[in-house]
Amino acid sequence: MGHLDPEAEPLDLTVDGAQRILTHVQAEWPLEACGLLGGIGRRVLAVYPTRNELASPVRYRVHPEDLIRVIRELEARGWELVGIYHSHPHGPPAPSAIDVAEAYYPEAIYVIAAPVHGEWRLRAFRIMNGTVREVPIRLVE
Numbered sequence: 501m502g503h504l505d506p507e508a509e510p511l512d513l514t515v516d517g518a519q520r521i522l523t524h525v526q527a528e529w530p531l532e533a534c535g536l537l538g539g540i541g542r543r544v545l546a547v548y549p550t551r552n553e554l555a556s557p558v559r560y561r562v563h564p565e566d567l568i569r570v571i572r573e574l575e576a577r578g579w580e581l582v583g584i585y586h587s588h589p590h591g592p593p594a595p596s597a598i599d600v601a602e603a604y605y606p607e608a609i610y611v612i613a614a615p616v617h618g619e620w621r622l623r624a625f626r627i628m629n630g631t632v633r634e635v636p637i638r639l640v641e
């Protein structure tokens with residue numbers, strides 16, 4: 501479990517973007533859902549639901565066709581891959597050991613959606629060299 505760094509620059513996510521993530525992960529439950537976050541810096545400008553190639557309740561891998569499609573769209577818009585989201589259908593809302601081991605994008609923010617006492621929550625993390633640090637999510641209009 502990462503500790504919150506008060507100096508950490510927050511991830512800016514619109515209320516609509518957060519709702520789009522939550523709608524997607526709830527629709528895929530009890531399987532893990534995943535998707536990509538495009539934008540600039542730490543500002544999410546678009547949420548891209550993708551297929552979980554593994555179709556698993558405990559693992560995910562963004563389908564490579566979806567990954568290529570989204571990366572091309574980001575390049576066309578002049579945006580960056582701000583983050584990657586996925587769900588933990590049975591919790592907890594924190595990176596698993598596998599998530600830490602397979603965090604191949606050290607610049608990306610990893611957003612995890614999970615139910616906490618029956619209510620879906622989003623948390624964000626940076627994962628670098630095996631170190632997990634929570635990034636605050638700032639909901640914006």
Ligand SMILES: [Zn+2]
Nearest residue numbers: 588595596599
């Ligand atoms: Zn995970």
